[in-house]
Amino acid sequence: MIKMKDIRKTYPNGVQALNGITIDIDLGEFVYLVGQSGAGKSTFIKIIFGDEKATSGDVQVAGHDVVNMKRKEVPYLRRDIGVVFQDFKLLPTMTVYENVAFALEVVEETPKNIRKRVMEVLDQVGLKNKARFIPDELSGGEQQRVAIARAIANYPKLLIADEPTGNLDPDTSWEIMRILEEINGAGTTVIMATHSKEIVNTIKRRVIAIEGGMIVRDQHRGDYGYES
Amino acid sequence: MYVTSIEVTTAMKARTFKRHIREGLKNTWRNSWMTLASVGAVTTTLILVGAFLVLLLNINHIAENLEEDVEIKVLVDLTASETETASVGDELERLDNVKSVTFSTREEELERLVSGLGDEGDIFGLQDQENPLNDAYIIKLDDPTETVTMAQEIVTFDYVEDVNYGENFVQNLFDFNAYARNIGLILIVALLFTAIFLISNTIKITIFARRKEIEIMQLVGATKWFIRWPFFVEGMLLGVLGSVIPIGALIGGYYYLDQNMSAVQQFDFITLLPFSPFVWQISGVIILIGVVIGVWGSVMSVRKFLKI
Numbered sequence: 001m002i003k004m005k006d007i008r009k010t011y012p013n014g015v016q017a018l019n020g021i022t023i024d025i026d027l028g029e030f031v032y033l034v035g036q037s038g039a040g041k042s043t044f045i046k047i048i049f050g051d052e053k054a055t056s057g058d059v060q061v062a063g064h065d066v067v068n069m070k071r072k073e074v075p076y077l078r079r080d081i082g083v084v085f086q087d088f089k090l091l092p093t094m095t096v097y098e099n100v101a102f103a104l105e106v107v108e109e110t111p112k113n114i115r116k117r118v119m120e121v122l123d124q125v126g127l128k129n130k131a132r133f134i135p136d137e138l139s140g141g142e143q144q145r146v147a148i149a150r151a152i153a154n155y156p157k158l159l160i161a162d163e164p165t166g167n168l169d170p171d172t173s174w175e176i177m178r179i180l181e182e183i184n185g186a187g188t189t190v191i192m193a194t195h196s197k198e199i200v201n202t203i204k205r206r207v208i209a210i211e212g213g214m215i216v217r218d219q220h221r222g223d224y225g226y227e228s
Numbered sequence: 229m230y231v232t233s234i235e236v237t238t239a240m241k242a243r244t245f246k247r248h249i250r251e252g253l254k255n256t257w258r259n260s261w262m263t264l265a266s267v268g269a270v271t272t273t274l275i276l277v278g279a280f281l282v283l284l285l286n287i288n289h290i291a292e293n294l295e296e297d298v299e300i301k302v303l304v305d306l307t308a309s310e311t312e313t314a315s316v317g318d319e320l321e322r323l324d325n326v327k328s329v330t331f332s333t334r335e336e337e338l339e340r341l342v343s344g345l346g347d348e349g350d351i352f353g354l355q356d357q358e359n360p361l362n363d364a365y366i367i368k369l370d371d372p373t374e375t376v377t378m379a380q381e382i383v384t385f386d387y388v389e390d391v392n393y394g395e396n397f398v399q400n401l402f403d404f405n406a407y408a409r410n411i412g413l414i415l416i417v418a419l420l421f422t423a424i425f426l427i428s429n430t431i432k433i434t435i436f437a438r439r440k441e442i443e444i445m446q447l448v449g450a451t452k453w454f455i456r457w458p459f460f461v462e463g464m465l466l467g468v469l470g471s472v473i474p475i476g477a478l479i480g481g482y483y484y485l486d487q488n489m490s491a492v493q494q495f496d497f498i499t500l501l502p503f504s505p506f507v508w509q510i511s512g513v514i515i516l517i518g519v520v521i522g523v524w525g526s527v528m529s530v531r532k533f534l535k536i
């Protein structure tokens with residue numbers, strides 16, 4: 001699914017966020033990305049979905065050559081990847097339904113398929129009955145579930161989540177984790193950056209720890225490893 | 229099998245196209261104040277562009293009519309013999325730019341002068357006096373704007389006493405035409421840029437208001453054209469809306485002018501270009517300029533604002 005070779009990223013201001021990352025992530029894996037603030041987790045994620053370009057190295061994501069990719073090919077990479085962020089990124093003027101449908105309109109899906117698929121994914125995240133609500137009328141956890149529904153609407157093979165539970169209380173976080181596990185259970189690769197020691201130590205999965213832009217640990221069924 | 233798949237893609241494109249139009253209309257409506265401002269700017273620009281075009285093309289038309297009438301009268305020396313007079317004619321025929329050469333004897337010249345003066349000619353009793361006029365060649369040119377240089381050349385010929393061509397009038401007409409054209413063009417270009425600037429600002433505001441939407445569109449895999457199209461539609465719409473009033477004013481104004489000019493017309497060389505098709509051609513030009521500046525304005529702001 002993801003093959004990274006000696007990826008380096010230097011931002012225009014001179015910050016070296018990634019200093020040679022080499023990693024393979026297979027289809028269907030569930031991976032935690034841990035590390036202190038500023039370690040380079042978000043940068044790693046941005047390179048995967050083409051939001052930042054690596055300075056050097058090689059990355060293959062779901063068959064796309066991300067480093068040598070032209071700008072106009074980025075949308076097609078994004079259609080194979082679902083992304084979820086700490087701040088949900090929902091459109092406040094649109095209903096839950098419209099927020100999810102948006103992702104399908106953009107790829108020019110037919111109205112019939114859009115209706116069917118939107119209700120399907122809303123059902124999957126347990127928000128079928130709130131389709132007509134606007135984001136402000138939902139709790140944080142519910143908003144994140146809408147964002148997840150939008151991320152998986154296009155049947156992506158890869159879901160990346162940058163601190164998806166960062167803004168949520170523990171109970172709500174567990175709910176989100178249950179949904180991510182379900183998605184992973186259906187065969188989708190999940191990569192999740194997190195600062196939650198509890199989650200990582202409870203739901204044991206592969207853990208990749210980054211420090212100073214380098215991988216310092218890559219452990220199957222690993223634990224968080226930092227005092228938080 | 230193939231046919232079905234082609235039908236599906238075509239249907240999808242039509243739907244997407246409708247979506248872009250809908251989004252473009254929505255934006256235009258949402259920023260109604262900015263829309264009004266830029267439509268106002270386009271309107272002002274196009275009214276002036278239209279007025280200049282009408283003025284310049286008509287001046288051109290009148291000038292062409294006058295140019296047709298511009299002729300050089302070459303006065304042959306009074307002392308020239310018949311063969312010498314004929315040699316002047318031959319020489320004139322040989323010139324490059326000459327369309328026609330007509331010989332007019334001094335008697336014909338006198339007759340023309342007398343009939344030109346009408347009754348007064350008789351009163352002077354010119355016919356009874358000795359004819360003071362020269363034999364003359366009247367020449368017309370292929371390119372009348374060369375009149376002055378040609379005249380200056382011809383006056384140096386042997387046996388040519390003088391040339392007449394309404395010096396000041398001809399030169400002034402050509403000069404005025406050139407000045408009007410240049411000043412008009414400069415003004416129009418300045419106005420066009422102002423309108424483009426205002427349109428691009430309006431669209432910048434729409435883009436700004438929709439930054440988050442655009443960010444999310446990019447996140448879920450929208451192509452740059454999918455994102456751009458609504459803004460193009462908006463720009464085009466601003467241009468078209470801005471050309472409505474100018475076209476109305478043009479049709480009404482020119483109709484009025486056309487009706488009244490023919491009523492007061494004294495000089496048959498001052499004729500306006502005929503209402504149809506002239507007005508329709510200018511209307512086409514106006515709407516085209518409107519659309520072009522609208523699209524240009526949106527291209528500029530979309531390119532600056534979306535790093536895509």
Ligand SMILES: Nc1ncnc2c1ncn2[C@@H]1O[C@H](COP(=O)(O)OP(=O)(O)OP(=O)(O)O)[C@@H](O)[C@H]1O
Nearest residue numbers: 011013015017035036037038039040041042043044
């Ligand atoms: N757009 C940017 N321009 C310049 N420097 C950046 C940019 N984004 C991140 N950085 C820098 O790169 C380094 C890695 O940042 P990154 O966001 O990847 O860390 P992180 O591991 O996600 O941290 P956190 O846990 O706080 O989210 C930091 O030093 C940060 O300041």
Ligand SMILES: [Mg+2]
Nearest residue numbers: 041042043162
């Ligand atoms: Mg981060």
